Amino acid sequence: METIGGDKGLARGITLGLACTVLVFLMAPMLVVFPVSVTDQRFLAFPQETISFAHYGKVFTGGGWLSAIWQSLIIAVAATLIDVVVGTLCAIGCWRLASRRSELVRTLMLAPIVIPSIVYTLGIYKLYVDIGLIDSYLGVILAHTVTGLAYPVITVSAALAGFDLRLEQAARTLGASLPQTTWRIIVPNVTPGILSGAIFAFIHSWDETVMVLFIAGRTVYTLPRRIWNDINENLDPAIAAVAVMLIGVTLLFLLTELALKARRAKA
């Protein structure tokens, strides 16, 4: 870049060098769990003599890890499905209404992203005690659903911003009903936005820790609660094995999302 002129090399080198140092700080902790997960020790340490996959075995055979993973999966899938349907409809409605009131609705949808979980957790905990939803799947799914609803609303709204309204008008002129137009014309055109929203909503529920620490008990024992308790009670290398698998799954999702983005950019 010409902007740095004569000292281009030096200034640029310093900038990139500093940036890479910060990147090491960002990445290092995540990389550390890889060697720790294959340690031959019974505590958190690098492998001393050999590499052992015993801690991965533990995750699959005992300690209730699998059950926790299943529970998290079921809850996240259920919450995501509701979020995607309700959130997409809301985004489409707000987009076509484009009034002051619908803008207000869209802004209020963002509240759960800004308001700290602990504040909401107190309220939902109290409500669930009153209506008997404490430590129930339904309760956790609903709490995750309302707090994750913002994501599909955001991503579908973004996808709609690039949608040609005349397509919809053409369909209506040709005699399609409103529900038909919505389902056959609008929804297929914003599919990448819907999928992105689904990914965000899924990760939100899958990772959610604060609420489940309060509103779940003996029956509902999700993966984040399990990890939380293990970190606080016994620092077993099995957590590192779980962490590695979680990072792997996350990378998979991230690459999917990037692919979707590339497709959206092309469209």
Added chain:
Amino acid sequence: MAASSPAKAPRMRGDQLRRFYWLLVMPAVLMMVGLYFFPLAKVLWISVTEPVPGIGNYAKLITSESVHKVLIVTLRICVITTAVTLVLGYVLSYAMVQAKGAWLRGLTFFVLLPLWISVLVRAFSWVTLLRSNGVINQALLSAGVISEPLTLLRNEFGVIVGMVHYMVPFAVLPLYSNMRGIDLRLIAAARLLGASPWRAFRRIFLPLSLPGVVASGVLVFIFSMGFYVTPALLGGGRVFMIAEYIGVQITQTINWGLGTMLATLLLVCILTLMALLGRIVDMRKLFGAA
């Protein structure tokens, strides 16, 4: 194409159309009102009704020593976290503005990657690194730099490290989106007129990037204030920030009045800061969205 404004649309057959689209919006609105805003309102309500109606809980803001302590610790950690995060985020954003092609893609990918990794996994990684017999202490001991393990965990240092690590990507988004709007030819002009690279940066680029710094700082500060998981895990029961302290009121001391009062305080602080932030920057542009 995209320019055809949605505002023109409801002209078709006004009422019927509008009713249909409100019907689409309704499920989301009902869910949010019933399961989000109603419970939230309950928190505010409890804060002025339990154990007795009145503002007794709020008086504790002035009278209670332990509340003072929590607020001071929270404020201190948030300020330090925000400052350190801004410096690191600024370096990354600046490098991203200067970079092109593969460098830019690589930087962006690695900056955004941590956003996707579970907050628990990240906190756990720091526990692994910072423990008294953790990776960092082991390395320093065997290198002979120290003779006793350093205490890096269960104190404010550990909490701040973990929080900064969590916040950096959030700081980069508004910073980068602001810096991208700065005309780099201004710096070239300053250089042509004889300014040193450092002087050109300090007198031209830095002032122009300040709106991004402010937006980013407020955002990080807001997120830091209500942070629960990382401070609780890395503070290990010795450092209490407001969010964890609120949790303790509910699970251990069963003091709903105090817990909801502090939750209300947190909510009011955050909404006030958001409103201020909304006045200085366009929130939609903050994250580079259209």
